[in-house]
Amino acid sequence: MKLYKGIAVVLLMAGIFTSCHNSDKSTQTQVAITYSNPLPVAFGDPFILSASDGKYYMYGTGGVEKGFGAYSSDNLVDWHFEGQVYSGDQPDSWTVKSYWAPEVYEIDGHYYMFFSADWKENPTNELENFRIGVAVANQPTGPFTEISDKPLFDPGYPIIDANILQHDGRTYLYYSRCCYKNPVESEVAEWARVQNLFDEIEESWVYGVEISNDFTTVVGEPVLLLQPPSTMDDLQTEWESRSVTSGEVNRRWTEGSFAFEHNGKIYMMYSANFFGGENYAVGYAVADHPLGPFAKAENNPVLEKNIAIGGEVTGTGHNMVVWSKDGEKMYCVYHGRTKRTGSERVVFIDEMKIDENGVLTVDGPSTSEKEL
Numbered sequence: 392m393k394l395y396k397g398i399a400v401v402l403l404m405a406g407i408f409t410s411c412h413n414s415d416k417s418t419q420t421q422v423a424i425t426y427s428n429p430l431p432v433a434f435g436d437p438f439i440l441s442a443s444d445g446k447y448y449m450y451g452t453g454g455v456e457k458g459f460g461a462y463s464s465d466n467l468v469d470w471h472f473e474g475q476v477y478s479g480d481q482p483d484s485w486t487v488k489s490y491w492a493p494e495v496y497e498i499d500g501h502y503y504m505f506f507s508a509d510w511k512e513n514p515t516n517e518l519e520n521f522r523i524g525v526a527v528a529n530q531p532t533g534p535f536t537e538i539s540d541k542p543l544f545d546p547g548y549p550i551i552d553a554n555i556l557q558h559d560g561r562t563y564l565y566y567s568r569c570c571y572k573n574p575v576e577s578e579v580a581e582w583a584r585v586q587n588l589f590d591e592i593e594e595s596w597v598y599g600v601e602i603s604n605d606f607t608t609v610v611g612e613p614v615l616l617l618q619p620p621s622t623m624d625d626l627q628t629e630w631e632s633r634s635v636t637s638g639e640v641n642r643r644w645t646e647g648s649f650a651f652e653h654n655g656k657i658y659m660m661y662s663a664n665f666f667g668g669e670n671y672a673v674g675y676a677v678a679d680h681p682l683g684p685f686a687k688a689e690n691n692p693v694l695e696k697n698i699a700i701g702g703e704v705t706g707t708g709h710n711m712v713v714w715s716k717d718g719e720k721m722y723c724v725y726h727g728r729t730k731r732t733g734s735e736r737v738v739f740i741d742e743m744k745i746d747e748n749g750v751l752t753v754d755g756p757s758t759s760e761k762e763l
Contacts, residue, residue, distance in 0.1 A: 424763045426468045428704075428727075428756065429737035435666070435726045436492040436552075436647065436709040437738045439467075440531060441716065443497060448531040450476070450493040450504070451726070453736070459493045459506065461532055467713075467722070467740060467763060476533030477526055479508055485524060485541050487511045492552045492647070492709065495531065502528045503606060504535045505553035505564075510542055519571035521549040523564075525606045543602070544609045548573070552709070555602075556650040556657070556681055563681040564602045564609075565616070565659070567646035570595045577621040579632050579643070589641035594619050597648045597661060599682045614682045617661055619643040630692045631663040633670035640665050647673075647709035650681070653745055657681055660693075660723075660751075662708035667734075669696050669705035673725065675751050693743075694725065694753045703729045704756035706736070712743065721745075723753045 434451025441447055447464045454460040458478040462470040477493070479486040486508035493506040504526045513520045522542030526535035543553075549569040556563045570593035574580075580592040597617040601610040620628045634640050647662035657678045664670040674691030678684060696705040710725035723743040726736040741755030 424466055424468055425760050426740075426763060427760045428739040428741070428758050429729060429732065430468070430470065430740065432462055432470055432738040433732075433735050434738050435736040437724050437726055438492075438494045438711050439713040439724050440495045440497060440502075441713055442531050444531075445716070446531075447713070448473075448495065449724075449738070450495055451738070452491045452493075457488065458490055459504070459535075463532070473532045476528070476531075477504060477506070477535040483540055484537055485511055485522075485539070486537075489521060491521075494554060494711070496555065497531070500529075502531050502533075502535070504528070505555060505606075507551040507553060517549070517571070519549040519569050521551050521569060523550055523553045523566055538607065543606070546598075546613060550598075552646050552648060554648050554650060554711075555606075556652075557604075558652065558657075558681050560604075561681075562602050562604050562606070563599055563650075565597060565599050565648045565650055567644075567648065568596045568598060570642040570644065575619075575621075575643075577619070578623045579619070579621070579628065579635060582623065583635055583641070588638050589635065591641065592635060593642045595642070595644045595646050597645050597659070601682075616683045616685050617645045617648070617659070617676060617687075619645055619663070626689060627674070627687050627691055630672055630674070630695070633663075633672075634665040634668060637670065639668050639670070649711045651712055654749065655679075656749065657685075658745075658751065659685055660710055660712070662710070663692075664708075666706070666708060669698070669728075671706045671708035672696070673708055673710050673723075673753070677749065688751065690750060690752070693751060694723065694741075694755060697756055702756065703731075703758060704739070705729075707739070707756050713740075723755065727756055729758065 437451040449462040455475040461473045461476045489509040491507040510522045528535040550566045552567045554565045574591040575594040583589040598613040600613040650659045660675045672692040672695035676685035676687045707727040743753040
C-alpha cells in the first residue's frame, strides 16, 4: 500500500491556558486542514464516494490496466492507494478495453459501480463501441464483479459517462451519446464550413432514462436532456464550441454529467469541448424533474482554464460533487492539467456554493494553498 500525502496539511493548534480571577479555562485545540491543487492523484473523471465507514473513496479513469483503481482518505487531502478494485476483459465479461469514468454508490450495504467500456460484441467493427455496465462489491475497495455478462442496455449507438440519481423511490441513469457518427447541422457547423475548418461537426448529447432499482433493466425510452446550442447567438455557444472555433477538432461535446438535488431542484453539471485539450470546461443546467426539461445557467461556464488571467490550469472537466461529512460544504471534484503535470490528468478539489437565488459557483480552478 502506497501512502499519498496532500501538498500541505497544517495543524493549527491553539491550546492557551490562562488564569483569571483564580478561574481556569479549559485547553482549546483548533485543527484546520489546508491543501493545494492538484492532489497527487493521476485520475481522469474522478468520483468520490463518502462511505458509511467514515472514509472517502476515490475512483477514476487510469492508474491501472484494464479496469479501475481506488484511493481512500479520512480528510479529502491525504490519499492511500488501495490497488485495483475492478478488472475487466475477463472470460465472462462483456468488456474488452477503454475503461472509463467509474462511479460508485453505496446502497443497502453493497457498493455498485457504474462504468463505461468497449463492448466485445462488435460485428460491424465500430471504432467506438462503448456501453455502460454495472459491477457490485461488498466493500468499497472491491473486488467489483459485473452483475451481468452484457451491458446495462444497448441504445444502438456508443455511450459513456454513467451517472445515477435516486429520486422519489425511482432511479434515473444519465449518460452521454458519443460524437461518433453523429453529425449535426447547426449555425456552428455552417460557420466551420465557411471558415474551411471542417466539413461536418459531430456532437455528443446527454440523455436520461429511468432504470429499475436493482440496476438491471431500462424502464421506458431515453430522453434527450442536453446538447450543444444550434445558433451562434445562443449564450452558451461560445464556450461550448471552443474546440471547433479554435480549429482543434470537428466535435462538440456534452458529457460527464453529474446530477444532484438542491432546494427542490435538479442540478445537472456537465462538460463541453475536447477532454484532451485545454478548452474542456464545466457548466450546469437546472430542472424541476429528473428527466427535465433542463435550462442551462446564464453564468456558464462555472469552471474553465485560467491561463488567460495568469493561472496555470487547463482542461478542467468531468466533475462531480461531494459533501463534507457534516454536510456544511460542497466540493467540486474534477480533473485538469497544469504546466508541471503536462498532458496527464490530475485531480482538483475546490469548494462550490449555491446562493439564495439558485446560482451555482465554483471557487476554482485553484492552485494556491487554501483551507478545506
